[in-house]
Amino acid sequence: MENRYGLYIAREGTVIRLPVNPESYSITRDNDNGNYNVLGVGPIMIPRKPKLQTVMWSGLLPGRPDLGAVLTAGAFQPPKFYIDFLQTAMDEKQIVRFVANRCMEDGSPVFDTNMEALVTRFKTEERGGETGDFYYDIALSEYRDYSPRTVRLQPPAAAGQPVTATAETNRSIPQGQLTVGQAVEVNGSCWYTSYGGEPHAVLSGFRGTISRIVATDPQRPYPYHIAAESGGAKGWVKANQLQVVNR
Secondary structure, eight states, X not given: OOOOOEEEEEETTEEEEOSSOOSOEEEEOOBOOEEEEETTTEEEEEOOOBOOOEEEEEEEEOSSTTSTTOSOGGGOOOHHHHHHHHHHHHHTTOOEEEEEEOBOTTSOBOOOEEEEEEEEEEEEEOOTTOTTOEEXXXXXXXXXXXXXXXXXXXXXXXXXXXXXXXXXXXXOOOTTOOOTTOXXXXXXXXXXXXXXXXXXXXXXXXXXXXXXXXXSOTTOSOOEEEEETTSOEEEEEOGGGEEEOOO
């Protein structure tokens, strides 16, 4: 029976599936709450946004495709391919996408993890008697877009007058039309490309926004790109998977 439980990492249009699933991996997300002592009250806790998620595991990069646990035997790549891929991402501080496709033995989906991340730790090890095989430890830390936003200012009508910021009047949107920037709820499969390229994730009740629409090319079956509320890219979906959410 095909093992459909897979871990994927994508970088600059290249998607790799780890050839051997690790025995275990952990996803950690802590709170960043502040603890203080207030006179007359005592200890208090101030709630804050959660810290970034961290994914860590140890695994095997086999030197030959005939090992029973290899999930990519039909497209086998030697350990150097994965080592170069991950080491370059770490050295060049490149943003990668980590996807965990979780499926039961019968192929039914459980739920998926899909996030942008940075490779913050990558270590390899060779062991005696296992020539060609490489063991590795890796840590990925969640990436959040921190690029600044710009505000367009209206120049003063006359010298000495203060500069004012003005907002454009919102144009009316036809009933039921999907537009960039809309808040939506997403259900169903989302894909790495608008053509349906792997890896993909299965979303259920996910809240995000439409960040891009490619509706002029009939060759793209998934023309709506969804971003998380934090701004990170999520994937491509069809229109019938979207329900507009009123904020």
